Amino acid sequence: ALRSGSTSIGVNIAATGHADIGSAVSGSLLNIDVASLTAGNLTGDGLVTIDAASLNLGNVTSTNQSVTVNATNGNIVALSLNANIGIAATTSSGLINVGTASSGTGTILTGQAVTLNSGTAGSGIIAAGGAIDLDATGGIAFGSLSAAQAFTADAGGNISFTSAAGDSVILRATGKITGGDIDASTDSLSGNVAVLNAGGSISA
Numbered sequence: 001a002l003r004s005g006s007t008s009i010g011v012n013i014a015a016t017g018h019a020d021i022g023s024a025v026s027g028s029l030l031n032i033d034v035a036s037l038t039a040g041n042l043t044g045d046g047l048v049t050i051d052a053a054s055l056n057l058g059n060v061t062s063t064n065q066s067v068t069v070n071a072t073n074g075n076i077v078a079l080s081l082n083a084n085i086g087i088a089a090t091t092s093s094g095l096i097n098v099g100t101a102s103s104g105t106g107t108i109l110t111g112q113a114v115t116l117n118s119g120t121a122g123s124g125i126i127a128a129g130g131a132i133d134l135d136a137t138g139g140i141a142f143g144s145l146s147a148a149q150a151f152t153a154d155a156g157g158n159i160s161f162t163s164a165a166g167d168s169v170i171l172r173a174t175g176k177i178t179g180g181d182i183d184a185s186t187d188s189l190s191g192n193v194a195v196l197n198a199g200g201s202i203s204a
Contacts, residue, residue: 010046023058030062036074048083054094067103076111095138106131106149113138113157132166139175158200168193176200 010029019034030044037052054074061082071091080100096111132147139157151166158175165183184194
């Protein structure tokens with residue numbers, strides 16, 4: 001386990017090879033830049049930034065700032081991503097699988113396929129005090145999702161979900177859209193619009 005106080009520069013980890021970290025707690029910044037990463041719970045009071053070819057993570061939390069996770073050549077798997085401000089998880093060539101994502105302002109998950117699953121039959125939860133944007137060259141699947149502002153999902157394959165709520169909810173898929181409830185009335189900033197655009201069938 002790694003730990004630093006609030007008066008230090010934080011926890012900084014860099015390696016040209018694989019890193020296996022049980023846990024890390026930083027009273028300020030938490031920065032990890034390695035070839036590949038397996039880690040338990042990672043917590044920083046400030047910005048949390050993680051870069052690796054592929055990532056297998058436990059609970060990643062920034063108590064006062066944002067969480068940025070980037071996989072350069074693989075998948076992002078995390079039990080949860082939590083930030084007081086924003087969350088951004090990006091992989092250019094892999095998949096994203098996150099159990100729970102909770103942010104104060106906005107959440108952006110971008111990958112070839114994006115899945116939110118808490119482990120209870122597809123009831124993954126993602127919540128944001130601001131906007132949510134999901135982008136995938138393949139399919140997108142999520143359980144219950146709620147945004148205070150706009151929620152947008154763009155998929156190169158199918159979109160499947162349990163429920164989606166936002167000031168506006170826009171789902172665009174080249175394949176099918178299959179889901180449950182859609183609520184586009186959480187606020188009045190975007191006109192309370194619900195838009196579903198599919199290359200295949202729509203069931204919601």
